[in-house]
Amino acid sequence: MEEKKQKKSLFETPLLSTKVKSANAKIFPEGGLGYFIGPTLALLANSILSGYLNMYMTNVLNINSWAKTFFTLLPVISVIFVVAGNILVGRLMDRCKTKAGKARPLLLVSIPLSILALLILFTFAPGVGDISTNKSTQTVTLVMLALGYNLWFAVAYPFYYTSHAALVNLSTRNSKDRSLLATISNATALAAMGLCSMVLPFFLRFLFITDDNGVTNAVASQNAWRVFVIALIVITAIGVLIEYFFTRERITEESFANKLLDNRKKAEPISKQAKACFKDKFWWIIIIFFFLYQLGGMLKNVSQLYYCQAMFEGELPNGTMGHSTDIGGGFHGTLSIIGAIPTALGMVIAWPLATKIGKGKAILYGAVLSVIGGAIGFIAPTNFYVVTTSFVIKALGSTPAMYLSLALLADILDHQEAVHGFRTDGFTMTIYGAIMAGMTGIATGILNGMLGLTGYNAEQNIIATPAIQEAMKWIFIGGETICYAVIVIIFIFMGVEKFTAIDKRAIEMNHKAEAAAEGVEYVVPATKLEAEEKEAEAAAEEARKAELKKKCEKKGLNFEEQEAAYQKMLSEKQAAQEAKKQAAEAKKAAALKAKAEKEAAFTEEQKAEIAKKAELKAKKKAEKEAAALEEFNKLRQKNNQPVLEQE
Structure with missing residues (x-):
């Protein structure tokens, strides 16, 4: 029935x-x-x-x-x-x-x-x-x-x-x-x-x-x-x-x-999440950052064609020099193509830079570079080569913000979970989504308001008057530059990454306490993920074999021969990967050996000086970690959470 x-x-x-x-x-x-x-x-x-x-x-x-x-x-x-x-x-x-x-x-x-x-x-x-x-x-x-x-x-x-x-x-x-x-x-x-x-x-x-x-x-x-x-x-x-x-x-x-039911713990009410966010200075910094980053980027994007149309001359069909949408489009396309180069380069350098100096500092220094790039654009806003140089420098400076900001937001969400005992993803991502979705309209409204004030009228070919050029200069170059200048200021105070290790410890402690309260065994997330990954890989391998058998039956092929050919190809690939790994390890070992030999040649005075510097560096690091733990525990106590002991 x-x-x-x-x-x-x-x-x-x-x-x-x-x-x-x-x-x-x-x-x-x-x-x-x-x-x-x-x-x-x-x-x-x-x-x-x-x-x-x-x-x-x-x-x-x-x-x-x-x-x-x-x-x-x-x-x-x-x-x-x-x-x-x-x-x-x-x-x-x-x-x-x-x-x-x-x-x-x-x-x-x-x-x-x-x-x-x-x-x-x-x-x-x-x-x-x-x-x-x-x-x-x-x-x-x-x-x-x-x-x-x-x-x-x-x-x-x-x-x-x-x-x-x-x-x-x-x-x-x-x-x-x-x-x-x-x-x-x-x-x-x-x-x-x-x-x-x-x-x-x-x-x-x-x-x-x-x-x-x-x-x-x-x-x-x-x-x-x-x-x-x-x-x-x-x-x-x-x-x-x-x-x-x-x-x-x-x-x-x-x-x-499997007719599975979702038995996961329900998220905290939005009002409770909002209250936690509003008390967090790092949350305010990242939200203001997203507002400025998106606003500056959208001001640049929506005005780029208008800017190129107003600023750069070309030869009209009648043989005279002048301004038109067609001519502006050519400059617009060229500028976009050149600007894509530093964006692609940033994809390669953003994460190594973040690993070395931190995500917050990478975004901060990138914003400084973008401000410098914007300032260059003001020198000669009608010179295509100067504007291109400005555009490229700004694009390069913006890459840390483009590729690292969401990861930094994840750090802030982890910090809130460590401090309050719950996550604020629901409220935060709603605000983030609203900013990302709504800023195009805000930027377009600003552009349209300026077009109306400056008397822009394509029907009468009023597209490149001094007033329009001045307005486009401030929207296309100035808008993003000002936004990055403010980002530089607020990111001086972005210090959430100093809590990263502490946050992980606190979250693990919270999860252990929750597991004990529910009477279940606590499994370290990394161990659980590893087990799930192995299980998924095993299931994927079984599915591959089933598909290969089906293919062989359909086409009249020998399954054992096809499987042997696949395993041979797989073993060759694994052997190449292992050889590459061993070569990398050998290179690393050679570098360590060379370093050790160089240090062995130092005089006793030089060795003592190096040891003193290392000791001083370790002391400063320990002091910073202790200060961060003290600050973190004060936040935990304010939210009725147990303090974290020194490791």
């Missing part, structure tokens, strides 16, 4: 079932299609809207000349809906329980929402022929813009991106496979952004069509955008479908297969 009551899930049908049948995550098709090609195509629309929708409104609709207040307030007021949309979609995903997963079904929901939003923004709105004088046309256009803007940024995109961002963690329990998928997934955002900021700028002449004098032809441009958006809709839908069909939520599937 029970079986009759259970309805077959729509997602179990061949039409909507995943095309990934492997028990283990693989580079292809899951990694290549589900985590790279699909998301890159799906993310392209948002990258284009974030980068060029505002210029569509100013250069095609000329909205800043007949609806300045609306133009300024739309992105700012919409922040409320964007933040709410992201929070609501996150909660909806937690409640979504299907055999296709909790995130993947929401990807499908995003398709019709995305199509409708794009059509409202670019196709359903009236033509621009008489928009400057016809009040009814203006009213309909404003309604369509407000509806389409919020439908995209507050509904359609959160439905896609929140689900997309969750897929890596839901894909598998095997940490190696998960790391592989995370690496591929991280590359998709850069790929979509690269196509938008490095490639599209060189083709803006086909979207923002100008006459021989560089003046935008609004009617022709609107028609071009309408055709372009149809193509964008197709690309977005294809991308989302590829991601849906070539991903798999193995962890969610486990809960269905």
Whole structure:
């Protein structure tokens, strides 16, 4: 009877079932299609809207000349809906329980929402022929813009991106496979952004069509955008479908297969988490940092094309020198390509730098470098070579913040758990998500306000007056520079990393006490993770053999021969890894031997001096650790937590 009551899930049908049948995550098709090609195509629309929708409104609709207040307030007021949309979609995903997963079904929901939003923004709105004088046309256009803007940024995109961002963690329990998928997934955002900021700028002449004098032809441009958006809709839908069909939520599937219940300890109430956060100076520093980092970055991003259009001249179709969107787009694309180099370099140097001096100091010194880079840009803001130098230095300085800030936030969350006995992830990540989602609207509102005040009007080719140039200089260069200057000041007081070792001890002590209170055996997390990893690897190996047997049966191959060939390849790979490891160890041993021989040649006086310095260094370290422990225990006592003894 029970079986009759259970309805077959729509997602179990061949039409909507995943095309990934492997028990283990693989580079292809899951990694290549589900985590790279699909998301890159799906993310392209948002990258284009974030980068060029505002210029569509100013250069095609000329909205800043007949609806300045609306133009300024739309992105700012919409922040409320964007933040709410992201929070609501996150909660909806937690409640979504299907055999296709909790995130993947929401990807499908995003398709019709995305199509409708794009059509409202670019196709359903009236033509621009008489928009400057016809009040009814203006009213309909404003309604369509407000509806389409919020439908995209507050509904359609959160439905896609929140689900997309969750897929890596839901894909598998095997940490190696998960790391592989995370690496591929991280590359998709850069790929979509690269196509938008490095490639599209060189083709803006086909979207923002100008006459021989560089003046935008609004009617022709609107028609071009309408055709372009149809193509964008197709690309977005294809991308989302590829991601849906070539991903798999193995962890969610486990809960269905085993009918697991979540018996984990419930999180503390948001009000209690907020109270703990508000008393933590390190929490305030990192939250203010995220606000400034995102605001500065968004001010730079939303104004870059306007800046290049206003500051750099080029040859117009009529043979004279002047300013146009097409010319600005070329400079914009070149600047983005060059700026990507230090960003890629920072990926390599950020973590070694953090290991040596700490994450907080790496971000602090990087912010100082960004301020210097910004100051260089003010020297000659109309000189492309000077501006490029400034851009590159700022980009290099921002890399520690880009790659280390979330890890530093994790340290702060650990510190709060150690001090209060509970974590504040829920409240903190809500605030973080609100900042990340809402700052684009704030930055766009600031830009739009300045465009209105300076009389920007593409229809009359008023795009590069001294007033506009001055405004763009302060938004594009000054905004981020000022934000980094404030970050330098506040990060002088960022000292949470001095508690890292103490926090780990305190958390372990808390967990041992909880285990004892519940009458269960306490297992060291590292030991538990190691055991789980071995279990996952063993399961993955069994799944591989089962798949190989199935393949051999289907194709008439000899399983033993195929397995032997695989084991041979595996042993060769392991031998190469072992040889590499031994070579590294030999190199390290040789370096230690050379150091020992060098020290053996020292005089007794030199050895005594070295020993004295080492003793003094150890004493200072011990004093710092003792001071940190004393400060930590005072915080623990304030929160009715037992103190930690000196090791």
